[in-house]
Amino acid sequence: xxxxxxxxxxxxxxxxxxxxxxxxxxxxxxxxxxxxxxxxxxxxxxxxxxxxxxxxxxxxxxxxxxxxxxxxxxxxxxxxxxxxxxxxxxxxxxxxxxxxxxxxxxxxxxxxxxxxxxxxxxxxxxxxxxxxxxxxxxxxxxxxxxxxxxxxxxxxxxxxxxxxxxxxxxxxxxxxxxxxxxxxxxxxxxxxxxxxxxxxxxxxxxxxxxxxxxxxxxxxxxxxxxxxxxxxxxxxxxxxxx
Amino acid sequence: xxxxxxxxxxxxxxxxxxxxxxxxxxxxxxxxxxxxxxxxxxxxxxxxxxxxxxxxxxxxxxxxxxxxxxxxxxxxxxxxxxxxxxxxxxxxxxxxxxxxxxxxxxxxxxxxxxxxxxxxxxxxxxxxxxxxxxxxxxxxxxxxxxxxxxxxxxxxxxxxxxxxxxxxxxxxxxxxxxxxxxxxxxxxxxxxxxxxxxxxxxxxxxxxxxxxxxxxxxxxxxxxxxxxxxxxxxxxxxxxxx
Numbered sequence: 001x002x003x004x005x006x007x008x009x010x011x012x013x014x015x016x017x018x019x020x021x022x023x024x025x026x027x028x029x030x031x032x033x034x035x036x037x038x039x040x041x042x043x044x045x046x047x048x049x050x051x052x053x054x055x056x057x058x059x060x061x062x063x064x065x066x067x068x069x070x071x072x073x074x075x076x077x078x079x080x081x082x083x084x085x086x087x088x089x090x091x092x093x094x095x096x097x098x099x100x101x102x103x104x105x106x107x108x109x110x111x112x113x114x115x116x117x118x119x120x121x122x123x124x125x126x127x128x129x130x131x132x133x134x135x136x137x138x139x140x141x142x143x144x145x146x147x148x149x150x151x152x153x154x155x156x157x158x159x160x161x162x163x164x165x166x167x168x169x170x171x172x173x174x175x176x177x178x179x180x181x182x183x184x185x186x187x188x189x190x191x192x193x194x195x196x197x198x199x200x201x202x203x204x205x206x207x208x209x210x211x212x213x214x215x216x217x218x219x220x221x222x223x224x225x226x227x228x229x230x231x232x233x234x235x236x237x238x239x240x241x242x
Numbered sequence: 243x244x245x246x247x248x249x250x251x252x253x254x255x256x257x258x259x260x261x262x263x264x265x266x267x268x269x270x271x272x273x274x275x276x277x278x279x280x281x282x283x284x285x286x287x288x289x290x291x292x293x294x295x296x297x298x299x300x301x302x303x304x305x306x307x308x309x310x311x312x313x314x315x316x317x318x319x320x321x322x323x324x325x326x327x328x329x330x331x332x333x334x335x336x337x338x339x340x341x342x343x344x345x346x347x348x349x350x351x352x353x354x355x356x357x358x359x360x361x362x363x364x365x366x367x368x369x370x371x372x373x374x375x376x377x378x379x380x381x382x383x384x385x386x387x388x389x390x391x392x393x394x395x396x397x398x399x400x401x402x403x404x405x406x407x408x409x410x411x412x413x414x415x416x417x418x419x420x421x422x423x424x425x426x427x428x429x430x431x432x433x434x435x436x437x438x439x440x441x442x443x444x445x446x447x448x449x450x451x452x453x454x455x456x457x458x459x460x461x462x463x464x465x466x467x468x469x470x471x472x473x474x475x476x477x478x479x480x481x482x483x484x
Contacts, residue, residue: 110465110468113464113465113468114464114468117452117454117455117456117464118455118456119455147456177479177480210359210475212359213359213360213478213481214358214359214360214361214389222355222356222359222471223352223355225468226352226355226468226471227471229464229468229469229471229472230471230475233452233472233475233476234475236455237419237476238419239455
């Protein structure tokens with residue numbers, strides 16, 4: 001049974017303002033919650049409509065109560081609240097991914113999952129990038145958020161302060177397939193509609209592009225998440241031994 | 243001004259059954275509609291809430307009417323109805339992409355856009371794959387649907403009848419980065435949750451995988467659209483000259 005105040009508190013966490021204030025975020029669905037419970041994320045509260053077979057302490061609630069606190073149209077058995085972890089220092093000895101103003105939570109979630117797959121530990125987001133603790137990001141990153149160190153900071157200052165090579169993605173950059181990519185560096189992906197901003201472009205040491213193959217050459221651009229997939233694959237493909 | 247019957251007819255097209263019956267589909271939003279108008283797709287009707295600066299014949303409707311016929315939560319100025327084109331014969335001299343039971347319309351739309359980018363003309367979908375004229379697919383393919391030839395057919399029969407090499411994607415396949423990929427062939431992508439089905443697996447000549455790089459090796463799998471992006475990039479990367 002949830003009190004009015006509890007419902008108000010939880011639905012407050014749908015918004016960034018209250019997530020930042022309380023340092024808590026919401027995760028939903030069995031799979032995402034299980035992955036987060038298995039990680040180093042700290043559970044704050046777990047609500048479920050059915051008793052669990054696990055050791056996790058959970059509060060039993062009704063379907064109706066779940067619908068009230070859920071961020072989903074079709075709530076999915078359980079909702080958990082986790083503590084937002086403190087970001088760790090950035091490791092400048094490896095490949096880092098930097099996002100310049102990525103606005104779509106689904107794209108950000110997919111990119112976090114890609115970082116996890118390709119072993120990119122540090123993701124640096126401009127202050128205008130979508131909040132990684134937005135429930136839609138948590139949903140589409142599927143637990144990967146526990147394995148990627150995400151820092152929000154003014155991107156220009158971060159790039160200026162780093163001695164690493166900065167590789168920006170542009171429509172008119174060098175053919176990535178013909179470019180020798182460094183093992184460490186900062187790969188920068190730009191906004192869905194406008195690409196990388198002028199200030200960040202000025203800080204790029206190398207400009208790369210994914211060539212277009214269609215004869216008609218009319219496809220406007222790749223989605224930023226699929227472009228990130230292709231580029232991380234290019235950075236990592238030469239390091240496989242198998 | 244729309245009659246009740248017109249509204250009923252258009253909202254009917256939200257469903258596959260009526261799209262198939264009338265051979266018509268819905269597209270929304272200025273950008274997608276513009277791209278389709280510039281393509282070889284045939285316009286059936288165009289509805290707009292603001293007079294257009296173009297030659298296209300359009301019916302002026304109110305915002306309220308648009309809301310009634312739209313498939314979007316936030317309708318976007320215009321809605322068009324296009325004729326579903328007749329699928330063309332499949333060109334067996336090039337790389338073909340085959341989808342085995344891809345259910346998510348957003349994934350299908352992204353995959354169509356990727357085909358367009360990478361110059362893959364033929365997309366073959368199993369009969370259980372999402373309908374490519376679903377409004378969500380049209381939305382996420384952003385006009386690319388006009389430049390990709392999409393056939394729905396029993397996938398097993400299609401693969402059995404083709405002399406091309408069949409390359410299936412599996413979690414335990416060969417490292418794609420170390421595999422010599424043919425210039426022509428059929429690349430097969432499987433269902434979001436279950437991968438390629440047993441019957442289709444039996445018809446695969448080559449099994450490939452995208453290796454995982456994360457140290458923890460816990461990421462369950464890549465999203466099928468991002469995996470398709472990486473694999474099409476691998477097939478095409480050696481053919482660039484620049």
